[in-house]
Amino acid sequence: xxxxxxxxxxxxxxxxxxxxxxxxxxxxxxxxxxxxxxxxxxxxxxxxxxxxxxxxxxxxxxxxxxxxxxxxxxxxxxxxxxxxxxxxxxxxxxxxxxxxxxxxxxxxxxxxxxxxxxxxxxxxxxxxxxxxxxxxxxxxxxxxxxxxxxxxxxxxxxxxxxxxxxxxxxxxxxxxxxxxxxxxxxxxxxxxxxxxxxxxxxxxxxxxxxxxxxxxxxxxxxxxxxxxxxxxxxxxxxxxxxxxxxxxxxxxxxxxxxxxxxxxxxxxxxxxxxxxxxx
Amino acid sequence: xxxxxxxxxxxxxxxxxxxxxxxxxxxxxxxxxxxxxxxxxxxxxxxxxxxxxxxxxxxxxxxxxxxxxxxxxxxxxxxxxxxxxxxxxxxxxxxxxxxxxxxxxxxxxxxxxxxxxxxxxxxxxxxxxxxxxxxxxxxxxxxxxxxxxxxxxxxxxxxxxxxxxxxxxxxxxxxxxxxxxxxxxxxxxxxxxxxxxxxxxxxxxxxxxxxxxxxxxxxxxxxxxxxxxxxxxxxxxxxxxxxxxxxxxxxxxxxxxxxxxxxxxxxxxxxxxxxxxxx
Numbered sequence: 001x002x003x004x005x006x007x008x009x010x011x012x013x014x015x016x017x018x019x020x021x022x023x024x025x026x027x028x029x030x031x032x033x034x035x036x037x038x039x040x041x042x043x044x045x046x047x048x049x050x051x052x053x054x055x056x057x058x059x060x061x062x063x064x065x066x067x068x069x070x071x072x073x074x075x076x077x078x079x080x081x082x083x084x085x086x087x088x089x090x091x092x093x094x095x096x097x098x099x100x101x102x103x104x105x106x107x108x109x110x111x112x113x114x115x116x117x118x119x120x121x122x123x124x125x126x127x128x129x130x131x132x133x134x135x136x137x138x139x140x141x142x143x144x145x146x147x148x149x150x151x152x153x154x155x156x157x158x159x160x161x162x163x164x165x166x167x168x169x170x171x172x173x174x175x176x177x178x179x180x181x182x183x184x185x186x187x188x189x190x191x192x193x194x195x196x197x198x199x200x201x202x203x204x205x206x207x208x209x210x211x212x213x214x215x216x217x218x219x220x221x222x223x224x225x226x227x228x229x230x231x232x233x234x235x236x237x238x239x240x241x242x243x244x245x246x247x248x249x250x251x252x253x254x255x256x257x258x259x260x261x262x263x264x265x266x267x268x269x270x271x272x273x274x275x276x277x278x279x
Numbered sequence: 280x281x282x283x284x285x286x287x288x289x290x291x292x293x294x295x296x297x298x299x300x301x302x303x304x305x306x307x308x309x310x311x312x313x314x315x316x317x318x319x320x321x322x323x324x325x326x327x328x329x330x331x332x333x334x335x336x337x338x339x340x341x342x343x344x345x346x347x348x349x350x351x352x353x354x355x356x357x358x359x360x361x362x363x364x365x366x367x368x369x370x371x372x373x374x375x376x377x378x379x380x381x382x383x384x385x386x387x388x389x390x391x392x393x394x395x396x397x398x399x400x401x402x403x404x405x406x407x408x409x410x411x412x413x414x415x416x417x418x419x420x421x422x423x424x425x426x427x428x429x430x431x432x433x434x435x436x437x438x439x440x441x442x443x444x445x446x447x448x449x450x451x452x453x454x455x456x457x458x459x460x461x462x463x464x465x466x467x468x469x470x471x472x473x474x475x476x477x478x479x480x481x482x483x484x485x486x487x488x489x490x491x492x493x494x495x496x497x498x499x500x501x502x503x504x505x506x507x508x509x510x511x512x513x514x515x516x517x518x519x520x521x522x523x524x525x526x527x528x529x530x531x532x533x534x535x536x537x538x539x540x541x542x543x544x545x546x547x548x549x550x551x552x553x554x555x556x557x558x
Contacts, residue, residue: 063360
């Protein structure tokens with residue numbers, strides 16, 4: 001998102017974020033995916049870790065831990081400040097999409113950032129030891145349990161958040177950012193709307209290695225080939241253009257482009273090359 | 280409380296705290312009175328300010344302010360850690376008394392600290408501009424509105440928290456700490472239980488000046504004499520012994536004792552003198 005925003009100008013972009021791994025911890029609502037996009041675009045991200053706010057302190061979490069509160073999910077102090085504000089807005093009845101737009105505005109983020117849905121859709125990870133919340137599997141248990149299945153809790157009842165389908169319909173270019181195809185598009189209506197568009201996706205794997213996280217292992221344990229071609233197969237006929245790293249083998253017609261995650265000062269360049277390749 | 284705990288040993292003390300100025304801010308439950316007692320006894324208090332945790336950071340609140348969240352009530356990061364834990368316990372259905380005992384235990388506080396009630400009893404301050412929540416009047420508007428009346432919202436429905444009446448009944452000595460008599464004893468049952476005991480109170484005024492806060496002004500605006508004698512009159516026949524600062528004029532039978540708030544290392548001494556005078 002940041003690469004495209006730097007290349008095309010932030011006002012030209014609507015970013016639609018996954019909420020499947022949202023969670024409530026210490027009584028606050030956390031949207032890890034939306035927050036990472038928000039912090040990136042607001043230039044607050046801890047770029048080294050790839051999540052959270054840079055130069056963070058952890059004093060609230062430290063106290064919570066001392067008192068026996070949940071501390072398995074790392075929340076920095078500034079991060080908690082954001083969660084407190086969003087959670088109080090949600091409790092007042094604001095939909096997540098509205099709360100997200102407000103946060104983005106307050107942080108002077110000019111990309112239009114929307115959650116895929118305002119309903120509580122949650123990705124559940126099935127393992128031999130039973131079904132786990134996504135973050136419970138990913139963070140608390142350090143994704144060491146083999147994944148035997150995935151379930152999208154609440155997906156049937158979920159509807160695309162206001163503006164999501166309209167943004168897809170109006171888009172000159174649809175790009176699925178490097179992401180886990182298993183946790184991406186479960187909201188009814190979004191897939192159908194995408195099907196009518198020319199959709200491009202950027203491979204989340206370079207060779208057999210994910211940019212981040214245990215995607216390759218998850219693919220293997222679910223019986224898919226952990227490769228860019230395997231990813232493209234998972235998206236199936238939704239996909240019109242697939243972007244892989246130089247030298248990687250994609251499906252027929254794959255476009256090669258530098259897609260490594262890079263430092264902020266080189267993102268505009270990566271975005272421009274991507275736009276050149278796709279437009 | 281700390282003086283008596285240091286003099287008599289913490290295990291000998293049950294402290295019963297006011298909840299009338301509790302509030303919900305940024306979605307967390309804050310109990311300013313209980314927290315100040317807790318932080319004092321846990322030796323975490325910012326002694327200079329008289330509230331909050333010492334060596335605090337304010338990064339969460341800073342972010343909340345940037346995002347347009349409520350920031351009028353100063354909450355430090357470690358303080359927020361405590362509020363998050365307590366609030367999540369309360370949301371799980373734990374009564375405030377149980378949550379308070381748990382926090383005290385986690386902080387190795389051996390005084391038994393209880394809220395007067397588990398029900399939501401709130402002190403409302405009446406002014407010419409209408410009725411305000413206590414902290415709205417005290418903090419947000421810097422107690423500049425003249426007080427024309429006080430109302431205890433929820434007092435009729437409130438019951439003493441488990442252990443409170445029993446602790447009063449079993450006490451060898453009952454001491455009302457220096458406090459605002461207008462916001463002190465509104466829970467049905469507590470006053471009646473106190474009436475059967477020999478009750479001592481420590482004056483919250485030294486001369487015409489309160490240890491802290493706008494008590495003298497509040498007394499004057501409500502038509503009471505802002506003096507130790509005026510305080511004693513407000514407690515009325517509830518009171519058997521009244522403790523005033525050396526040289527101050529109390530009611531008949533007042534005991535003089537050094538009652539100034541002092542640094543931690545001198546509190547045991549003040550407590551011992553108080554116990555000598557009262558037992």
